[in-house]
Amino acid sequence: xxxxAITGDFDLSAEVDVESIESSARKARLQSTKRxxxxxxxxxxxxxxxxxxxxxxxxxxxxxxxxxDKIRLATIRESAALAATANPAFxxxxxxxxxxxxxxxxxxxxxxxxLDRPFMxxxxxxxxxxxxxxxxxxxxxxxxxGSRFVRNILLERLPSTLLLFGTANxxxxxxxxxxxxxxxxxxxxxxxxxxxxxxPSSAVPAWFYGLFLILIFAAWLKMLPFGGMVDAPPPDNPVxxxxxxxxxxxxxxxxxxxxxxxxxxYNWRTFFLIYASEDYVEMAKAKxxxxxxxxxxxxxxPTLPNIITSFALTLITLWTGAIIFETVFNWPGIGQLYYRxxxxxxxxxxxANVVLYAYLLALTVFLLDFIYALVDPRVRIxxxxxxQ
Amino acid sequence: xxxxxxxxxxxxxYPTAIIGLIxxxxxxxxxxxxxxxxxxxxxxxxxxxGEAVWxxxxxxxxxxxxxxxxSTDLAxxxxxxxxxxxxxxxxxxxxxxxxxxxxxxxxxxxxxxFPPEIILFSSAAYKDKQPFVELTWITxxxxxxxxxxFSSGASTSVRFDQDTRLQRRLERETGIKGISVxxxxxxxxxxEGVQVLQGTYRLDATALLFEPExxxxxxxxxxxxxxxxxGTDHQRRDLTIALLWGTPIAMAFGLLAALLTTFTTMGxxxxxxxxxxxxxxxxxxxxxxxxxxxxxxxxxxxxxLYSRSVWLMLGLVILLSIFGLGIKNYRAIFLQVxxxxxxxxxxxxxxxxxxxxxxxxxxxxxxxxxxxxxILVPSYVFLEASLAVLGLGDPFVPTWGKLINxxxxxxxLFSGYYYWILQPAALLMxxxxxxxxxxxxxxxxxxxxxxxx
Numbered sequence: 147x148x149x150x151a152i153t154g155d156f157d158l159s160a161e162v163d164v165e166s167i168e169s170s171a172r173k174a175r176l177q178s179t180k181r182x183x184x185x186x187x188x189x190x191x192x193x194x195x196x197x198x199x200x201x202x203x204x205x206x207x208x209x210x211x212x213x214x215d216k217i218r219l220a221t222i223r224e225s226a227a228l229a230a231t232a233n234p235a236f237x238x239x240x241x242x243x244x245x246x247x248x249x250x251x252x253x254x255x256x257x258x259x260x261l262d263r264p265f266m267x268x269x270x271x272x273x274x275x276x277x278x279x280x281x282x283x284x285x286x287x288x289x290x291x292g293s294r295f296v297r298n299i300l301l302e303r304l305p306s307t308l309l310l311f312g313t314a315n316x317x318x319x320x321x322x323x324x325x326x327x328x329x330x331x332x333x334x335x336x337x338x339x340x341x342x343x344x345x346p347s348s349a350v351p352a353w354f355y356g357l358f359l360i361l362i363f364a365a366w367l368k369m370l371p372f373g374g375m376v377d378a379p380p381p382d383n384p385v386x387x388x389x390x391x392x393x394x395x396x397x398x399x400x401x402x403x404x405x406x407x408x409x410x411x412y413n414w415r416t417f418f419l420i421y422a423s424e425d426y427v428e429m430a431k432a433k434x435x436x437x438x439x440x441x442x443x444x445x446x447x448p449t450l451p452n453i454i455t456s457f458a459l460t461l462i463t464l465w466t467g468a469i470i471f472e473t474v475f476n477w478p479g480i481g482q483l484y485y486r487x488x489x490x491x492x493x494x495x496x497x498a499n500v501v502l503y504a505y506l507l508a509l510t511v512f513l514l515d516f517i518y519a520l521v522d523p524r525v526r527i528x529x530x531x532x533x534q
Numbered sequence: 535x536x537x538x539x540x541x542x543x544x545x546x547x548y549p550t551a552i553i554g555l556i557x558x559x560x561x562x563x564x565x566x567x568x569x570x571x572x573x574x575x576x577x578x579x580x581x582x583x584g585e586a587v588w589x590x591x592x593x594x595x596x597x598x599x600x601x602x603x604x605s606t607d608l609a610x611x612x613x614x615x616x617x618x619x620x621x622x623x624x625x626x627x628x629x630x631x632x633x634x635x636x637x638x639x640x641x642x643x644x645x646x647x648f649p650p651e652i653i654l655f656s657s658a659a660y661k662d663k664q665p666f667v668e669l670t671w672i673t674x675x676x677x678x679x680x681x682x683x684f685s686s687g688a689s690t691s692v693r694f695d696q697d698t699r700l701q702r703r704l705e706r707e708t709g710i711k712g713i714s715v716x717x718x719x720x721x722x723x724x725x726e727g728v729q730v731l732q733g734t735y736r737l738d739a740t741a742l743l744f745e746p747e748x749x750x751x752x753x754x755x756x757x758x759x760x761x762x763x764x765g766t767d768h769q770r771r772d773l774t775i776a777l778l779w780g781t782p783i784a785m786a787f788g789l790l791a792a793l794l795t796t797f798t799t800m801g802x803x804x805x806x807x808x809x810x811x812x813x814x815x816x817x818x819x820x821x822x823x824x825x826x827x828x829x830x831x832x833x834x835x836x837x838x839l840y841s842r843s844v845w846l847m848l849g850l851v852i853l854l855s856i857f858g859l860g861i862k863n864y865r866a867i868f869l870q871v872x873x874x875x876x877x878x879x880x881x882x883x884x885x886x887x888x889x890x891x892x893x894x895x896x897x898x899x900x901x902x903x904x905x906x907x908x909i910l911v912p913s914y915v916f917l918e919a920s921l922a923v924l925g926l927g928d929p930f931v932p933t934w935g936k937l938i939n940x941x942x943x944x945x946x947l948f949s950g951y952y953y954w955i956l957q958p959a960a961l962l963m964x965x966x967x968x969x970x971x972x973x974x975x976x977x978x979x980x981x982x983x984x985x986x987x
Contacts, residue, residue: 192822196819196822196823196826197826199823199826200823200824200826200827201826203823203827204827204832207832207835207836207839208835208839210839210840213839214839343550345970345974346550346967346970346971346973346974347967347970348970349909349912349913349916349966349967349969349970349973350912350916350962350963350966350967351913351916351920353920353923354916354919354959354962354963357938357955357959358959360947361947361952361955361956364947365947365948365950365952366952372947372948459859467830469830469831469834469924470830470920470923470924473923473924474923484831484834485834485924488831488834488835488838488839489838491838491839496831496835499831500827500828500831503826503828503831504826507825507826508826
């Protein structure tokens, strides 16, 4: 019918047909937009709900189900007693006055921190604040600029983590992509076998290679720094600063690459190989298309969604590995902050970190669906909910 | 089952897998033998015992085998303890009450450097009168040097390098001003400067016991710069204990975590797929919530706030991984398997749900799972090490990760004690690589799609 309508120029009734087809097409488009919106909405609700449950569990664990309050109360009492000894008037009080005074001080501090209300109520308040990114004040930690705002503390640390892991993963992504593609076209070659043999090296995590690299290049050869982000004191000149930064990044980057590169190349090469044996690739070869064209249009295009997904998910999950990686390299990033927050029982900072992580993960999962649809024309968001 | 066995037989074609298997078998033997030879309680006591257990060991000594790679041999450790029967005193009565006990500590010193410390530990049992001990140092070339005397209390330690009278005597003997006691005792008088005279040294201790019931035990320790198979740490502890006991802990943690998480995950996925409906939906939602909760941070939190027991950590790892992202993968495979005709056939003869899940669904994907389990082992082994390196290792059991943590906090790399980090790190790496190599080979055997590529 449709082809009739387009080719049947001479038929008078065709005009009516065209109109009805256009309107039905519009209807279909409207419907699919509706479906898209509905899908997006449902997905968002589900994700927010998931994040909320995840964050709430973290809040419970981070507060030891309320037991951290007792630790905090003891700390408050101790610091109140310490502050009182510094108060000259305190010396001349009677014993009763002293206890009253101390109790009042403790009570004030407890009220200020909101510890006087039951934990269950507060836990939901923590959840609400966390979910709307109202991150509040840190209890122990302070940003380098002296701020107690959790937001400032996080924002101060975020750039260094992004710099290190962003650079490392960009290099990893493109290196693995090109190496994987080129190996998939000459599998069985020496380099292919080498990568295959080296793939198990990824069983060892990056921080572990870091230890060895520090041992060789910092302790033994004394060529590179043991850790940290820049020299102390940081150079004033931006060029020197960048050079010093670069010098400090060599070992972490190397450790990160060594631990992931071979397995990633191997996985992607295998993946490309599976797709390279599809009939349409053979067809393209038969047509006499160039290698580059085949790689880009016929192998990369259909595999890209999977590659991007797996890469994005590993990125997010590996982010938790930053804790130990940054501790080993003494890199002043989010991971190190997280570890310090936990050792200092600083729950607001802990929760803020998990909230950040959960939102990033949820956002990635959410965006991936759309990236899928963008990159792979075969994927369309399905409606009707008949997914089994 | 037959398929799995023939698959294992095919492993022979992969040299890396054979190397890996040999290493795994060796590690397993060590893991089984260690707890038998050195029971848990004894190991914990030796590791956390305090000065009483470790005082005969040198501080921060490298492993003895490092001398093979050195041009000048570092001093080895000499421990001669009469309480352990290393030396028997010759006892002669002098009067009715008094006896004389002669101890003769003889040892070879074939090294090129001086020992950092020499101590004589003395423990005596007496009522009123303390035993009196006289010391004579006899060098390989036959010179006899009076090395002091002391009255032994219940527990006395004689530090040679703090004896100023002996120091002055040695200055006169060697003719070098300001020479330390230890250098003076081991100096070769025929050579220029201060150099070690190699050969057999002897320390004679003549003790007078003034009471019939009193007794005396002496232990002579010449602390070295190398000790034993694995060296010692900053608290004089023998690293061999930690290296040995680290093996069963790492193996148990890695294997248990990998096996239990994989099988429970697989079981849950099969259950969800087979029952379907809301059960499947709930399982999926739990998986999503679980993926939001980051594993390592939660472990760190529990380690800091609750308990650092390695077994609690293991339980938690399993608990948090049960609803891991693996469920999604297994679910996708089970959904395909569920439609196979043989499942219909099973249903037709009236097989129960459980029978179908455990006899028909799960065995079908076992070949896919076996490589996954083996590849998972190192990641859990390293997870335990990560926790230990962050200072959250089990407070009682010595593990490989804890050694690295100790070394890191004591600045081992900075001070040049490389053995301290290298030994546990090498073991971790060997164990991790062995499992990974076997796992990758298994993957190629059981996934025919990979094999032909």
